[in-house]
Amino acid sequence: MSGPNTGAPSTGRRDFLKKIFAGGIGALLALFPVGAGLAVFLDPLRRKSAATGTLRVATLEALPNDGIPRKFPVLATRVDAWNKFNLVPIGAVYLRRTADNQLQAFNVVCPHAGCFVDFLPDRGHYLCPCHNSTFTSAGKIQDPSSPAPRGLDSLPVEVRNQKEVWVKFQNFQAGRAEKIPVA
Numbered sequence: 001m002s003g004p005n006t007g008a009p010s011t012g013r014r015d016f017l018k019k020i021f022a023g024g025i026g027a028l029l030a031l032f033p034v035g036a037g038l039a040v041f042l043d044p045l046r047r048k049s050a051a052t053g054t055l056r057v058a059t060l061e062a063l064p065n066d067g068i069p070r071k072f073p074v075l076a077t078r079v080d081a082w083n084k085f086n087l088v089p090i091g092a093v094y095l096r097r098t099a100d101n102q103l104q105a106f107n108v109v110c111p112h113a114g115c116f117v118d119f120l121p122d123r124g125h126y127l128c129p130c131h132n133s134t135f136t137s138a139g140k141i142q143d144p145s146s147p148a149p150r151g152l153d154s155l156p157v158e159v160r161n162q163k164e165v166w167v168k169f170q171n172f173q174a175g176r177a178e179k180i181p182v183a
């Protein structure tokens, strides 16, 4: 004959559940200091120096007088709370000599949505591989059906020491008709 239900099994189950619940809360609470500590520890990694400025990008020798743009990486020194990183890539530019032997510089980033444009020497224009915007070698929109809202972003360029090509590098917001610098 079975005895009265004493409630012992359900009490045991309750204790078991309480222990699991308490253990879960304890584990969660233990994670908070770890997460907060990690955030503080990693914070300097997120604080990088601005990726702008006038930077030496090429030499005149690397720019034949044929009007064809050449692509060059833009390297800069970046600094965070712990380290200094010398000459890390922060972008790229196209440089060319115009017919009147002036220098022209464009950011390689497409102003439509930020892809890198290619220059096609056989066609004599730039093409963005993402949505087929085309730009003349002078950076203007070539095909009016291009989705890009403006031409390529020109950048100030100058020659120093008779042979060094320096560019004032800057990124601009994509998808806007106006050139708005990215902070």
Ligand code: FES
Residues within 6 Å of the ligand: 110, 111, 112, 113, 114, 115, 128, 129, 130, 131, 132, 133, 147, 148
């Ligand atoms: S990103 Fe260049 S056309 Fe869309």
